[in-house]
Amino acid sequence: xxxxxxxxxxxxxxxxxxxxxxxxxxxxxxxxxxxxxxxxxxxxxxxxxxxxxxxxxxxxxxxxxxxxxxxxxxxxxxxxxxxxxxxxxxxxxxxxxxxxxxxxxxxxxxxxxxxxxxxxxxxxxxxxxxxxxxxxxxxxxxxxxxxxxxxxxxxxxxxxxxxxxxxxxxxxxxxxxxxxxxxxxxxxxxxxxxxxxxxxxxxxxxxxxxxxxxxxxxxxxxxxxxxxxxxxxxxxxxxxxxxxxxxxxxxxxxxxxxxxxxxxxxxxxxxxxxxxxxxxxxxxxxxxxxxxxxxxxxxxxxxxxxxxxxxxxxxxxxxxxxxxxxxxxxxxxxxxxxxxxxxxxxxxxxxxxxxxx
Ligand code: NAD
Numbered sequence: 017x018x019x020x021x022x023x024x025x026x027x028x029x030x031x032x033x034x035x036x037x038x039x040x041x042x043x044x045x046x047x048x049x050x051x052x053x054x055x056x057x058x059x060x061x062x063x064x065x066x067x068x069x070x071x072x073x074x075x076x077x078x079x080x081x082x083x084x085x086x087x088x089x090x091x092x093x094x095x096x097x098x099x100x101x102x103x104x105x106x107x108x109x110x111x112x113x114x115x116x117x118x119x120x121x122x123x124x125x126x127x128x129x130x131x132x133x134x135x136x137x138x139x140x141x142x143x144x145x146x147x148x149x150x151x152x153x154x155x156x157x158x159x160x161x162x163x164x165x166x167x168x169x170x171x172x173x174x175x176x177x178x179x180x181x182x183x184x185x186x187x188x189x190x191x192x193x194x195x196x197x198x199x200x201x202x203x204x205x206x207x208x209x210x211x212x213x214x215x216x217x218x219x220x221x222x223x224x225x226x227x228x229x230x231x232x233x234x235x236x237x238x239x240x241x242x243x244x245x246x247x248x249x250x251x252x253x254x255x256x257x258x259x260x261x262x263x264x265x266x267x268x269x270x271x272x273x274x275x276x277x278x279x280x281x282x283x284x285x286x287x288x289x290x291x292x293x294x295x296x297x298x299x300x301x302x303x304x305x306x307x308x309x310x311x312x313x314x315x316x317x318x319x320x321x322x323x324x325x326x327x328x329x330x331x332x333x334x335x336x337x338x339x340x341x342x343x344x345x346x347x348x349x350x351x352x353x354x355x356x357x358x359x360x361x362x363x364x365x366x367x368x369x370x371x372x373x
Contacts, residue, residue, distance in 0.1 A: 018204055020204060020206035020207065020249055021249075022141070022245055023141075023161075023164045024130075024140065024141050024164060024165045024166060024167055024168045025166070025167045025168070026140075026141070026167075026168045026170065026241065027167065027168070027169045027170070028169075028170035028171075028238070028241075029170075031171070031173075032169050032170055032171040033061060033062065033065055033131070033169060033171045033173075033174075034065065035167070035169050036062065036065035036066055036102075036129075036169070037065055039066060039069055039100055039102075039129075040068045040069065041068050041069065042069055042070075042098075042099040042100050043069065043070045043071075043072075043096070043097065043098045043099045043100070044066055044069045044070070044071050044072075044098055044099070044100045044101075044102050045071075045072050045073075045074060045092070045093055045096050045098035045100070045101050045102065045126070046059070046062065046071060046072070046073045046074070046075075046102045046104055047074050047077060047089065047101060047102065047103045047104065047105075047109050047112055047113035047116065048073065048074070048075050048077060048103070048104040048105045048109045049075060049076075049077040049078065049079075049105050049106075049108065049109055050075050050076070050077075052075070052104060052105050052109070052133060053073055053075035054075070056177060058104075058133065058174055058177075059073070059104065061174075062102075062104055062131070072092070072096040072098070074089055074092045074093075074116075076088060076089070077089075077105065077108050077109040077112045078108065079108050079267075079269070080108060080146075080148045080155060080263060080264075080267065080270075081108050081109075081111055081112040081115070081146075081147060081148065082147065082148045082149070082150045083147055083148070083149055083150070084150065085112060086112060086115045086116055086119065086147060087119075089112055089113075089115075089116035090116050090119050090120045092116075093116050093117065093120045093126075094120055098126045099126055099127065100126055100127050100128075100129060101113050101116065101117045101126045101127070101128050101129070102129045102130075102131065103128065103129070103130045103131065103140075103165075104131045104133065105131075105132075105133050105134075106132065106133060106134035106136060106137065106182075106186065107134070107136060107137030107139045107146070107270070110130050110132065110137065110139040110140060110165075111137075111139055111144070111145040111146050111147065112145075113128065113130070114128065114139070114145040114163045114165070115145045115147055115158065115163075118145070118158075118160070118162060118163055127166045127167070128164075128165040128166050128167075129165065129166065129167045129168075129169065130165040130167070130168050130169070131168075131169045131171065131174070132168070132170065132174075132237065132240065132241075133174045133175065133178070134175070134178060134182060134186040134240075135175060135178075135183075135186055135187060135190060135225070135233060135236035135237040135239065135240040136185070136186025136187065136189040136190055136240055136270075136271055137186070137189060137240070137244070137270075138190070138193060138240050138241055138242075138243050138244015138245070138247070138248070139244065140165055140168035140169075140170075140241065140244065141164075141165070141168055141241055141244040141245050141248060142163075142164070142244050142247070142248040143159055143160055143161045143162075143163045143164045143248060144157045144158070144159050144163065144248070145157065145158045145163050146158075146260065146270075148263075148264055149264070152264075153264050153265050154261075154264040154265075154348055155260045155261070155263045155264030156260055156264070156352060156353065157260065157352070157353055157354065159353055168241065170237050170238065170241055172230070172233060172234030172237050173230075175230070175233040175234070175236075175237060176230050176233065178233065180226050180227075180228070180322075180323075181323075182269075183222075183225050183226045183233070183236070184222075184226050184271070184272075184275075184322040184323065184324055185269040185270070185271035185272045185275070185324075186236075186240070186271050187218060187222040187225060187226065187236055187271070187322070188222075188271045188272070188274055188275035188278070188319065188322070188324065189240075189270060189271035189274055190214060190218045190222075190236060190239050190240045190243050191215060191218045191219070191222070191243075191275075191278070191315070191318075192255055192256070192259075192271070192274035192275070192277075192278050193211075193214070193240075193243035193244065193246065193247045193252070194211045194212070194214040194215035194218060194239070194242075194243040194246060194247075194298075195211075195215060195255075195278065195282070195295070195298060196247060196252045196253045196255050196256060196281075196357075197210075197211040197243065197246040197247035197249075197250040197251070197252065198211040198212060198215070198246070198250070198294050198297075198298060199253065199285060199288075199290070199291040199294045199295065199359045200247070200250040200251040200252060200253055200357040200358070200359065201250075201251060201356070201357050201358070201359060202249070202250050202251045202357065203250040203251075203294075204249065204250065206249065207245075207246045207247075207249040207250035208246070208250075208294075210242045210243070210245045210246035210249075211242075211243060211246035211247070211250065212297070212298065212301060213239075213242050214239045214240075214242035214243035214246060215239075215243075215298050215301065215302070216301045216302060217235050217236075217238060217239040217242070218236060218239040218240075218243070219301075219302045219314075219318070220235075220302075221235035221236050221239065222236060222318065222322070223318065223321055223322065226321075226322050250357070251354065251356075251357030252354040252357050253281065253285070253354060253355070253357050253358035253359065254281055254284070254349065254354070254355055254358045254362050254367065254370075255274055255277045255278055255281040256274070256352070256354040257349040257350070257352035257354040257355040257358075257367075258273070258277050258281075258345075258349045258367060258370065258371070259273040259274050259277060260348075260349070260352050260354070261345045261346075261348035261349040261352060262328070262345060264348065265341060265345060265348075266328070266331070266332075266333050268328075268331045268333075272324060272325070272331065275315075275319050275322075275324050276324075276325065276326060276327065276328065277370065278315055279312045279315050279316055280370045280373050281370065282295055282308055282311060282312050282315070283308070283312060284360065284362070284366065284370060285358065285359055285360050286308040286309075287360055288359045288360040290359060291359040291360060292307075292308050295307075295308040295311050296308060296311075298311060299311035299314065302314060338371065342368050342371055342372070343364070343368070345367075345371060346364045346367040346368045346371065347364060349367050350362075350364055350367065
C-alpha cells in the first residue's frame with residue numbers, strides 16, 4: 017500500500033498575507049534574517065497584519081543555518097514561549113524555524129507557519145530541514161514529519177525585490193526538485209503530477225522571473241511549492257546529496273550547485289530505462305525532443321541564459337582543492353539521506369566521476 021498526503025494548509029493568491037489576521041491575539045515568534053527584518057521593508061507588512069499579537073523577532077538567521085544558530089534560536093523560543101512560530105524568508109529561515117521548534121520541544125509544540133520570500137526550496141511544505149555543522153564542514157537534511165509546517169502562506173508580492181542572482185539560484189533549485197522527484201525511487205502518479213506541473217511552470221517562467229517580471233516570479237512561487245509537495249513524497253537523489261556535501265564544504269548557494277550538477281546527474285541516471293523515460297517525458301513537456309539528451313541540452317542553455325556557472329572552479333574552488341577533497345565529499349554525499357532515493361544506484365567512484373566533470 018502507498019500513501020500520498022499533503023499536510024500543510026496552503027493559503028495563496030492575491031493578498032494571501034491577510035491569512036495572518038487569523039492569528040489575532042496570539043504570541044508570535046517571527047524567525048527571519050537580518051536583511052528581511054531590517055533592510056527590505058517586507059517585515060513591516062507582516063507586523064501590520066499581526067497588530068493585535070504579542071510579537072518577538074529572531075532575525076539572526078544566516079544562509080545555510082548552522083547547528084549553533086539553531087541552538088540560539090531554541091533558547092529564544094523557550095524564553096518567549098510563543099503559540100506560533102512564523103518563519104519568514106527563504107529556505108534558511110524556514111529550515112531554522114523548523115529545527116528550532118522541533119528541538120525546543122513543548123507539549124503541544126507551537127504551531128508553525130511558513131511564509132516563503134524566495135521561490136526555491138519548497139520548505140514551506142516539506143518535512144526537511146537542512147542544517148550545517150560548520151565545524152565539521154558538513155551539511156545534511158533532517159527528515160521527519162514532525163518538521164512539517166501547519167500552514168504555508170504564498171504571497172507573490174513579497175518576491176518583487178528578489179535580485180536576479182537569487183532568482184536564478186533558487187529557480188534552478190525548483191527545477192532540480194521537480195526533475196529529481198519525478199525520477200526518484202518512491203515517485204508515484206500523485207508526486208509525478210505535482211513534479212511535472214512544477215517543472216513545466218518553472219521551465220517557461222524562470223527566465224522571465226530572472227528578467228524581473230513579477231507575474232513570472234509569482235508563477236515560480238507556485239512551482240516551488242508544487243515541487244516541494246512532489247519531492248516530499250517521492251524523495252530526491254544524488255544531485256541533492258552532492259549539493260549538500262559541496263555546500264557544507266564550500267558554502268556555494270544550494271541552487272547554484274544543483275544547476276551545475278543536474279545535467280551530469282541526468283546523463284548518469286539515463287542508463288536506467290525508467291528514469292530515461294521520465295526525463296524524455298519532462299523534455300517533451302517543455303517543447304523539446306522527447307529524450308534525455310535534449311533535456312540536458314535545454315538545462316544547459318537555460319543555465320547559461322541565467323548567467324550561471326557550469327563549473328566549481330568558476331565559484332572560486334581551486335581544482336587542486338577539489339581533487340584533495342574528492343573522497344570525503346563523495347563519502348558525505350553517499351551518506352546523505354537523499355542518496356538512496358536515486359533511481360540508479362551510485363558508488364563512491366560514480367560520484368567522484370561526476371564531481372571531476
Ligand atoms: P536563503 O534563505 O539562504 O536566502 C538567500 C538570500 O536571499 C539571503 O541573503 C536572503 O536575505 C535573500 N532574500 C530572501 N528573500 C528575499 C526577498 N524577498 N527579497 C530580496 N532578498 C531576499 O536561500 P534559499 O535558496 O531560499 O534557501 C537555501 C537553504 O534552504 C539552503 O540551506 C538549502 O540547503 C535549504 N533547502 C531546504 C529545503 C527543504 O525542503 N527544507 C530544500 C532545498 C533547500
